[in-house]
Amino acid sequence: MESKLGFYNTHDVVLKEFRICDSTLRDGEQTAGVSFSIEDRKAIATLLDKIGTHQIQLGFPGINRTTFNETKAICDLGLKAQIELMTRGTHPDWKDDVKAAVDCGADVVHTQIPMSTYMKRMYSLLSKQEILQRITDFAMFAKEYGAKIRNITLLDVPRVDINFLKEAAALIAQLGVERLRLADTVGTSTPEGFAYIVSELKDVIALNHAETEIALHCHNDFGFALANAFAGVKAGASMVDVSVNGLGERSGNPCYAEVVVAAEKLYGIKTGIDMASLTELSKLVARLSGIPIPTNKPLVGGLAFGATYDGHVSALLDDPFSYKGILPEEVGNEEKWLITKCANKTIISLKCQVFGLPFDEESILPRLLTAIQAKCDSMTPPSIISEEEFVKIYKDTIDAK
Structure with missing residues (x-):
């Protein structure tokens, strides 16, 4: 491509x-x-x-x-x-x-x-x-x-x-x-x-x-x-x-x-x-x-192809070039969809699908968003929630009785 x-x-x-x-x-x-x-x-x-x-x-x-x-x-x-x-x-x-x-x-x-x-x-x-x-x-x-x-x-x-x-x-x-x-x-x-x-x-x-x-x-x-x-x-x-x-x-x-x-x-x-x-x-x-690569360093940075905003993720699902001019694999990098305070329905539903977690826009999404935003506010920057932490937040929030 x-x-x-x-x-x-x-x-x-x-x-x-x-x-x-x-x-x-x-x-x-x-x-x-x-x-x-x-x-x-x-x-x-x-x-x-x-x-x-x-x-x-x-x-x-x-x-x-x-x-x-x-x-x-x-x-x-x-x-x-x-x-x-x-x-x-x-x-x-x-x-x-x-x-x-x-x-x-x-x-x-x-x-x-x-x-x-x-x-x-x-x-x-x-x-x-x-x-x-x-x-x-x-x-x-x-x-x-x-x-x-x-x-x-x-x-x-x-x-x-x-x-x-x-x-x-x-x-x-x-x-x-x-x-x-x-x-x-x-x-x-x-x-x-x-x-x-x-x-x-x-x-x-x-x-x-x-x-x-x-x-x-x-x-x-x-x-x-x-x-x-x-x-x-x-x-x-x-x-x-x-x-x-x-x-x-x-x-x-x-x-x-x-x-x-x-x-x-x-x-x-x-x-x-x-x-x-x-x-x-x-x-x-x-x-x-001993000089680290800035995470947002063009092309080779760890988050150079990171997406967080829900509208961008939705667009990328429809067209990989909507928010990219070059594919990450062309320079040996990789795309990352990240869970941050900007996360919303699209990226959260995708993460739930990856880990086989039930997802419902009306009952589950609002509670997850509240928990994710609270977690990000409490974190020392960078406020990026790992996939392991996302699963834990899900279980603590949704599975809690």
Whole structure:
């Protein structure tokens, strides 16, 4: 059964296919309190690869020997996904970082360049000319040392003068760098603003007759990460960074499941990713990270497909898409009809039928509703009555003599 979506989703929208880069094991591990063991990392990377993730971004193998060994262990798994490793572009030991990434077996060697005045003290204080020189030095050294694909990320681009961004992008294109990544590092961009930046730099690359692709790294500080990602793709980007359950520093990155399902279902873009495994992936990361999935998290939350209001349940019985645009099994989730203070005739009669309990709208329903509402009022939220508790309430209320 196909999803039932809005008629106008693709009106005046032309989106090309784009690839997914998962950063759960890098930015996701920078979530406050998250620390993955090597076995955790292997489990997450293996499942990411199994479901078809195009690229997996790991951390900084040049920081210390332990990180190098853990990173190399993931590279040695022989995954189909490309492995991207990070380096610190303005750190005094940046060349050692590049060597470590290549020696680990990286498919993509990534460096990050702080562009805004707000981030100028990240590792080293560099002038604009020194930043441009470092871009050149990285591009040349990484190629000489054997990097297969070079990625240069410009940090905090929404807070940088567009002319400086264009100068950096032109240089990156002229150097033949394979990928330019644009980071909305603290989530300060609107979708319109981010699309403008991507479009302007896409034109710069074209003017230099280069094949440098544009990737995106968005943060959700203002809740715009998902919207900014798709605005950037519309403007010409071909890769989007995501993180499972939206993990990442502060408010996190675009959520893996939401980006994939929006691409597939709302924009009709084939990602090649197994959507039916998305809930499994989210549960794995939630367990290993210690960060629970909010119950109302879109698509993968435990109550993302929960129905409580009687009118909705009645409508769903008539048409499963009346209050859904996608079936829960398409993302490996399940529908739940819940007994809450909103419960009424339809859901209560259904629960009675499930447990073989007599039901009568005139004599039994009013008494059950009174008991259920009283129970919900007395509960500590969330006020959801389990099926076992429902049976007990029924017996205590209706069977009482």
